[in-house]
Amino acid sequence: MASQRGRLEIPVAQLQSRLSEQEWVMQIRDCAGDSPGLPRPPSIFMTISPLRRLKHEDFVPQVVTIGPYHYGVGPHYSSLPENQETERYKAVESNEMNRHKKVAFAYVEKDIRRYYSDNRLLQSVRSIISDIRQEYATDLDFFDTEDELVKVFAEDAAFVVEILRCNGGLQRSFNRYYCSRFPRPLRKSVLQDFFLLENQIPLFLLLKVIALDSACASDKDAEKELGFLIHKVACELLPFCSLSRESVRDVIGNLSKRRHLLDCLYRLVTHGGAPPLSSSNEAVTLVEKPTHFPRAVELYSSGITFRGVDPGNMVSVKYDPQKAILYVPKIRVGDDTERLFRNLLAYESHLIDEVHVLSYFRFMNSLVDGPDDVALLVEKGVLAQDIGSNEEVAAMWNMLCINTMRVCSEEYEEIAQMLMRHCGYRFNALKAEFKRTYLSRPWLLISVMSAASLLIMTLIITIYTVFIYEKPGA
Structure with a gap:
């Protein structure tokens, strides 16, 4: 009986091993996606450690957290000491901005109801949640449920859109709330947090919110509105004195190729540079x-x-x-x-x-x-x-x-x-030194020329006098 049991245990162990291998293969297929080619590369990352160690506070949101990476932790958490007072302060700060997000979401949802049924924004975000996940370089498995993740993206997208609209001067229903509760220093800090690498959400999600909220006739209308808003904030945040019309037209005017807000700024400051890949699909020489x-x-x-x-x-x-x-x-x-x-x-x-x-x-x-x-x-x-x-x-x-x-x-x-x-x-x-010393100062040049002329005249008179003195019969 024992021998029979032993003979039975071996196939069971082998079956368990095969099942684990099948699960592993399924996980690999899920990571690779359904298409036979490679999945779409992500565009939103955590900052690599060598850069973060230099000045970690430059990569951490100071006022408002957007997206999943810093969700639930609160703004500027890593720049504060760890103690009980800090924990309470971070909780209060995070709850305050979450309240503003809920208000923005309520305003957007109210406007959407004029064209669509209830919860249309949540339904739209849920329908593209798999595409949203692909934009992040890590699995978003730190949320308890899928509904929680959908809610976070819906509220953050509505908040970003409404803030950009208010900053762009578009008089919307959220504008009165924004102007009364966001003082000017806070407005600048909020906009700066929107362009942190770890604080990004996909740009197509913002376009989705605008298309639903304004019932745009086409995707181009939504791109045109968002392009105007991004151009407005780019002129405020970028340190270059002005942007060329060509860069604005090629980058802001074609948002379907952009990945998120920081990507828009990156393309603006590098517009006109060599493309990453040549026409022969060979890597550019560095x-x-x-x-x-x-x-x-x-x-x-x-x-x-x-x-x-x-x-x-x-x-x-x-x-x-x-x-x-x-x-x-x-x-x-x-x-x-x-x-x-x-x-x-x-x-x-x-x-x-x-x-x-x-x-x-x-x-x-x-x-x-x-x-x-x-x-x-x-x-x-x-x-x-x-x-x-x-x-x-x-x-x-x-x-x-x-x-x-x-x-x-x-x-x-x-x-x-x-x-x-x-x-x-x-x-x-030597030529540069001569120009700076003499040619850049007219009075000094005149003095040098006068002295040179006097010296030449004196030399000529001396030679002429000697010539007359030595001339025979003089």
Whole structure:
């Protein structure tokens, strides 16, 4: 009997092993999706550890949490000490913003009921929840139920849309509530939190809310409204003085290709750069160990002039070797510039063969090495600083490239090589010194010319006198 039982136990163990293998295969198929090709790559990530360790508070929402990554934890949780008072403060802060979200959701749902039945927004979000999940780089399995996840995305999407509408000047039913309960400093902080890498929700979800709320005749109408709102907030948050009409038309005017709000800003500041893949579907060549050219004051000493570009972005840097003019986009550095730049860099670190932001940061890191470089660029109209001192501006540029790859785009490497060749000629420095010393000061030039003329006249008179004295029969 024992032997029979033993013979029976072996097939049972094998059956359990086969079932576990089948479950494993099913899990792999679920991860790969139903299509035979690869699933759509995600676009919303947690910041990689090397960048987060430098300044973790720049990646954490300070006022409002959007999306699942920071849900239930509360804003600016990681920048506060761990104690009982902190826990109570975080709970109060989180509940306050959750109340604002519920109010925004109620306003949107009320408007939707004019065109559709009750709970239409929740039903629409539930119908695309699988597409929403694909946009995140991790499984959203920290929610108890699917309904809870749907509710979070519906409330957050309604809140973001209503805040953007109020910021864009669209007079909606939520506008009175917004103006009475959101003071101006809070409004700015809310908008800044909307563009953090870990605080994103898919852009097609925002388009869905707008299409339902306004009963748009087509998806293009919803894209047009959201494009106007994003353009409005981009002009407020981006440190570049202005955006070109071409970048606004190509990026904001075609939102179907954008993934989320931060992706829109990234495409705006890198519009005009080389595409990530060439027409032959080969990877773009990246330059390893890029050239570290001299700082701004040394370039200026070698005769290179700086000229501010407006409108411009991170790929607007150009160099004219014939005129020795370096064109740099005008930028205003404020107290929120570093935070936005770090999130743009963190987002780019997840993209394939795109180093436009990193290339620009490495360029500025070489250009700005100290406060005297900042002072020179401010004088030439390239930089404008609003954070107190030139030392702080220089420190910001020097910190942005820490814990990043030593690579850059071919365009920036070409500029660096031309700058190094110019500085390699000693004659350029002597010519520049002569121009700054004499040609830039008319009175000094006149004095030098007068002294030279007097010297020449004196020499001529002396030679003529000697010639007469030595002439025979004089």
